[in-house]
Amino acid sequence: MTYAVWIPLLPLLGWVANGVAGGRWGRRGVATVACGTVVAAFAVGLAVLASLSSLPAGARHVEIDLYRWMAAGPITVPMRLLVDPLSAVMVLVVTGVGALIHIYSAGYMADDDAFARYFAYLNLFTASMLTLVLAGNLVVMFIGWEGVGLCSYLLIAFWFTRPAAAAAGVKAFIVTRLGDVGFLLGIFLAFGVFGTADFGVMTRDAAARLPLGGTAATALCLLLFLGACGKSAQLPLYMWLPDAMEGPTPVSALIHAATMVTAGVFMIVRMHAVYLRAPLAMDVVAVTGAVTAIFAAASALVEPDLKRVLAYSTISQLGYMFLAVGVGAWGAGIFHLTSHAFFEALLFLAAGSVMHALGGTTDMRRMGGLARPLPWTAATFGIGALALAGIPPFAGFFSKDQILSAAFHRGDVALWAVGLAAAGLTAVYIVRAFVLTFLTPAGPGPRPDRRGPTTPQREPAAGHAAPHEAPPIMGLPIQALAALTVLGGALGLSFTQPGALDRFLAPVVAAGGPDPAGGGEGTLIAVSVTVALAGVAAGWLIYGTGTLRGSSAAVRAWLSHQFYVEDFFNAVVAAPARGLAWAFDLLDREGVDGAVMSIGRMIGWGGGRLRRVQSGYLRQYAAILLIGVIVLLAYWVSR
């Protein structure tokens, strides 16, 4: 199965081709190369899936050693890929959703000056993401892990002449790197414990080398989870993701919804054998996930910017995924990752369609009544919204329900209740977004955008005067994602026995998952559907008909400042770091260098004094000579 190498290699070649010579073959050529390589990678992924399925379940773990990457001292790190059901699923999600978004981008970015640069970055991102999911050890995974971070930075700051975009890119890079300190230390600890960071070895030896609940296991898992928090925008490292919406909308769909931000979830599933040795760490993961889910859902309630609402919804849904893997429901985590990739990408692309129609507006206060001119966009956004809200029979319902029921059956009723409450809030905020965008009468005229005037490069301009549907090259990927959102639930469609996805993943995550066939499943489903419908109804009554009213200013302030988490972070981490840097600078000039220079000055001063001895007066020299002779004579005599 060595040909699986081509999965990351094809988009990488696309990057090289478009990056080096993209200017030479025109927009059509650039788009063809970029989309073609991702589609081809998807095809290879299908072939890998087929040959993997033809193997007996126990043999579905194929390691591909390309060459010896690093060997120093007793450490050896091979450049190794790992093909198993988990990586196969991830490859198909990344290349499948990725290909759709590449195609959509060809329309969305059609008028951008930096068309070739855009697609070069997008291809590099895809290659990095595929390296991440196919990696055979933590170090190779780290290539992809940092590679997607780089591309995220480059694409958030894609319109880098706008200060907000440039700053958002830097913020994303720095905050995720904070998490990566944990990831790196986790790798070092893995080498300390296992002598290797190989996934196969770690999975096999975890039980033997890590005592259950031991310090080493807990530390290892928490360090890696810190990396996951940064990459997957969980509390307290979430704050870069809302700002990341400065990037082009297809980028938000691909990187900041469907793929990169799910890397943390994937990594934990990949390391699940190690996490099972650290129940405390798993609890931390689950609690972080649940708290983030409800925190981000609440923050989305008052957000006026459509894309930022979707960003908070991504953060919130990622919280569900961490809740899933934290309670050991590995399959449910991956299931929700997959269905979320469908419906969140759908929501973003539909939002992109709205922005395309409105000339780049993302402020919902300037939208309204768009259902009439944009019926397709409204319908597909609606499908995504219902899936996000957890309304059956859309994909989001099945995957979210699996997570909640897994939490409930493991006895974590509190986590289940938090997840349920977050689900209710989710329904409210997405109905709000839908109503404000598509239904209410258009807002009170254009208001000044809170990020200042839009520059020509901001988003593809189409004029605010007559909103119209996007061209088919953008429409078709949206409709394909809508279809996947409607049908994707089938991957896990089963209440009493493991679904198709679970069964396929079973060889990887066989150990540890809770029994999905618990009792009272029907009641649980009824409760979550009721909550979701109640959320929808509440949203409709508040924002649609205006029947429900009233909110306290204090609550509003807390929500619109995201509970002041970021302000706290700035006050406690960012500002002191900056102050320390300036203090060091002062210390260096005045203290350290001052000391050196004063030594120099002292020598100079001493030399100046000493110079007076060399007066040039013969009588003085003779006197000194005489004194010397006397001293020497006195010495000899006294001896």
Add this chain to the structure above:
Amino acid sequence: MTPGPLTLLLAIPLAGAAAAAAADARGERRLRAVGFAAMLLTFLVAAWVWLRFAPGVAGLQFEERAAWVPAVGMTYHLGVDGLSVSLIALVAFLFPIALGASAGQIRERVKPFVVTLLLLETGLLGTFLAQDLVLFYVFWEAMLVPMYFLIALWGGPARMRAAIKFFLYTMAGSVLMLLAIIAVYLNAAHQPGGSTFDLPALLARPLGVTGSAETLLFLAFAVAFAIKMPVWPLHTWLPDAYAASPPVVTVLLAGLMAKAGAYGLLRFCLPLFPDASRTLGPLLSGLAVIGILYGGAIAWTQRDMRRLLAYGSMSHMGFILLGIFALDATAVQGSLIQMINHGVSTGALFVLAGLLLDRTGRARTDEYGGVASLIPAFSAVTLIVVMSSLALPATNGFIGEFLILLGTFETRPAAAVVATVGVVVAVAYLLAFVGRVFHGPVREDLRGLADLTPRERALVAPLVLVIFWTGLYPQPLLERSAATVNALLNRVAGTTAVQPAAAHGGSPRAVTPDSPPAGGSPAAFAAGPGGRTGRQGR
């Protein structure tokens, strides 16, 4: 004695300097051509040595030995081993690039410039080749003098002050080292074999210094090397010198001369004074960590492009020091590869900064803006170099920092944990640099900025290639240093016998299909706290 390739490495740049000195000072193009030809020829010889170097051999190769001053035991003794072979190649690799990049900066006194540059190359190569203490000292000083003139004659407005500060500061260190060399020599008189300055001969028998005497001698050497690197707090000549020199000279200062300091620690301090290296190791590791964070933090506050890069360079040198005094095979190998990486990446950063300065004459980062949309190719190359400098995986910087931190984590976990925070600091100052210069609104007065010319592309292309080559396939470099590093660490650990791999009984390494490189694990590992498998029991 027939001159071998190593003598050739010294003779070619020297002959080039003579030829340039004899040439007509008005024929600028020809002068540069002569210099470039000599450097290229030197590079070819160095590349030949590098390719013919036998990996897996711990001792010296291509040795050349001739009587110099036999009466006092001085020999002309050259040789390369795993510590120096790649550094030689780096020196020979960077000089032609620096000369090529100087076209826009050095317009006056081209003839003395070419001559001085070639003399500096001789000095640097000699420093890395010499195996006799006095010969080493001669080359060590021989590179200081041309560097002084390069700063003082071709530098910016603050050049005289910076040059004198640089010269006096490094000279102070050198004097201490000279005293220590003489002390080692005099001490050797009491040992079997008598007095000698020959390093392998000195290492082949007990040195006869212990306790506080050894510590003092260690410090005398170490201070000289620490100033050159520089190590916190002996670094304050650096920002002045880096910012006052012409950028191409800074390429050599940061890219190559700093390495001479790190190399000296490995070549002399560790093997001559193993006990002191062990006892003072934690102290130096601490200084390294301070340097990483302190340099990075200050870089973050700088507005002058070259001062920013200078403090960044200092921060990165901290990683090299950290790796050396982790006294762990992985970390020391990482340090050696990081010396190459730092030379390539920091060198490339200063080359690019120089090209930008040539075009605009603006030293401060906030005098730029939106440059990426004006000169896309230049910006793409800069971005690649910046990424290698902040240790993005698949670039060279990652290999070095990863191995250093991984090895340090085994022997000095606390230092490794704090140093790992340095990777965030590096992102902060490097992205601040990119953000201010390349991103943001386009400065209208920069319109018309010229992108890389074909000649400049040819200059930076090799640097970019090495960045990716080292990042993706570092084995040729690691293989060449493995055996020497293992032998060196065995010496420091006080055992000459190689620990058999079985000492790790049941080591998880056994289950990886890739067997560890020949030479087994050094005793330093077993001696480290906890050892590699020690954590599992907890």
